[in-house]
Amino acid sequence: MNMQANDELELSVARLALGGRGVARLDGMVVFVDGALPGETVMAKVTQVKKGFAEAVAERIITPTPEAVEPRCPHFGVCGGCDWQRLDYPAQLFWKREQVAETLARLGGLPDVPVADTVASPEVYGYRNKMEFAFAGRLHLGLRERRNPARVLDIDTCPLMAPWAGEVVNAVRELCRETGLAAYDPRTGKGVWRHLVLRDSRHDGSRLAHIITGPSRAAGDAVHTLGKTLLARFPELTGFVHSVRRAPTPVAHGERQSIVLGRGHLTEKMGQATLRVLPDAFAQTNTGAAQSLYEIVTREASSDPAGTALDLYCGSGGLALNLAPAFAEVRGLDIDPRSIESAKASAKLSEAHNCVFEAADAADALDDLAGDPPTVVVLDPPRAGAAPEVIAAILRTAPGRVVYVSCNPATLARDLKRLAEAYDVTSVTPVDLFPHTAHIEAVASLTLRG
Structure with a gap:
């Protein structure tokens, strides 16, 4: 078969490849199918054809798998965070x-x-103690889209973290829009807002909001006001930290800490260890x-x-x-x-x-x-x-x-x-x-x- 981009194919998915895509074969050609699960027959559109394999996107499920479940998240399919939420959890463990x-x-x-x-x-939802959210444009705040990572999807909830995180994300988006300041653009180095990182402690319930901006002079007063407003609106927040990042790489990691309101760290218990977790330090999520x-x-x-x-x-x-x-x-x-x-x-x-x-x-x-x-x-x-x-x-x-x-x-x-x-x-x-x-x-x- 002379397979080409934009061809629509009926494919039977046999397994999951490393990275999460379904694997099908057609006339000896391996096809990696985004959005398809093992045991499903799907109608898929080819996106790329390379030597020895092709890539496709599932557009319609013809025959479902018994291991499919209803996703809990309203953003599933568009958000790039959870590609396996449609797969029963025991099956996820098997394929990993x-x-x-x-x-x-x-x-x-x-x-x-x-x-x-x-x-x-132990928990399959609400398990994350840290989430990183990206800013874009004038003004979006959320997670990157699954099939277009350059775009940021405004989310109002994420079931991987406790509900308080969605409430803070929505408030930060609203408050940052009111400043009139744009998100940082790595192509030009202009703009302010880069990332919002939220953490919580399962040990003592403390919560930390960490805003990362570009090196704009306009950021200081706006971020200080944002921090004070958040701590007043959300009494459960025990700390607010502002860091500045000059490097254009889109990493939620500050280079210089500028503002600390409240407590600028968390205390967490993991096994026999009691951890003091700073805003940019690595700890299991x-x-x-x-x-x-x-x-x-x-x-x-x-x-x-x-x-x-x-x-x-x-x-x-x-x-x-x-x-x-x-x-x-x-x-x-x-x-x-x-x-x-x-x-x-x-x-x-x-x-x-x-x-x-x-x-x-x-x-x-x-x-x-x-x-x-x-x-x-x-x-x-x-x-x-x-x-x-x-x-x-x-x-x-x-x-x-x-x-x-x-x-x-x-x-x-x-x-x-x-x-x-x-x-x-x-x-x-x-x-x-x-x-x-x-x-x-x-x-x-x-x-x-x-």
């Missing part, structure tokens, strides 16, 4: 496990690694599922009352602090000074006197330990995976155990393939920190051969 196993085999050359069933999130994640990491790291655990990419220190009771010393490293500031404060709150945190390059720190390797190295890198220099340094240092926490099965497979030169990958456990999305967290346990 399948995708981890398939990716390890295909990209990592590891077809025989035991992959456990996906550990479910699903508190309940993070408890399960930390329990798995602690189990796989084992214990050595006389030994040292090294936590790379430590963020606010959650993993390191949960490892503290099992080791004589735990060292946490992160390149972000603000995360290290959070981690040090968290160690004091947790009374973990054997934890040391420092802002340092992970590869350099590992090389410094080459003559006296730690008992275990734990790493939880960003989606891009561990830097090649870090993997090389782990191989040179040769700790007895490595526990790798990943939010991207593709980069996990790449890094495990390299580590498998000296290590046996003994188990991989997917953990669902992100229900209704195609994102997958996984914990891999490795043991040094010989």
Whole structure:
């Protein structure tokens, strides 16, 4: 078949690919179908044809799957946040496990690694303790559209976070529109509003609103008034923070903190750790599922009352602090000074006197330990995976155990393939920190051969 863009095809979807799209075959050609679920027959429009595969969008369901459910969110299908909300939750867990196993085999050359069933999130709605919302134009505030990420969809509710978040989003949109100031435009560097980040604590109920703007001189007074108005209108908000970001990349991460009203941080409890979370510091966004994640990491790291655990990419220190009771010393490293500031404060709150945190390059720190390797190295890198220099340094240092926490099965497979030169990958456990999305967290346990 000579398939072309805009062709309309009847396709039977067999499985889900990494990233969330349905997979169908037609005359030997693989077609990735956005918006289709396994077991469905759909009418789809082809969007691109490439060598060996095509991409399409489901336009109409001909035969539904019994695993389909009614989405809870009124913005589903347009909003880019939840591509799997139409799929029954047990089926989501099944396919996440399948995708981890398939990716390890295909990209990592590891077809025989035991992959456990996906550990479910205790909550499948209202589970997020942090949400990032984008501004655009004059003036939209919400989440990016699924099929047109350059556009921001004004949302009035999001079932992934508690209802208070939607109320604050609506209020911030209204108040920012009243200023007459436009959203920041990365193409010109002009405009003010960039992101709204909302966080809450399941430990003490505290809530934080964080506004990130461009470096406009017009922002200061307007943001200060916004903060005071929000704290008055929403007494449950315990803090308001304003940060400035000059870099044009659309990341919800401030570079310079400008205003703090109320309390400028949250306190959260995850496993045995009490965390002091600063506005820009990394912490897991699903508190309940993070408890399960930390329990798995602690189990796989084992214990050595006389030994040292090294936590790379430590963020606010959650993993390191949960490892503290099992080791004589735990060292946490992160390149972000603000995360290290959070981690040090968290160690004091947790009374973990054997934890040391420092802002340092992970590869350099590992090389410094080459003559006296730690008992275990734990790493939880960003989606891009561990830097090649870090993997090389782990191989040179040769700790007895490595526990790798990943939010991207593709980069996990790449890094495990390299580590498998000296290590046996003994188990991989997917953990669902992100229900209704195609994102997958996984914990891999490795043991040094010989």
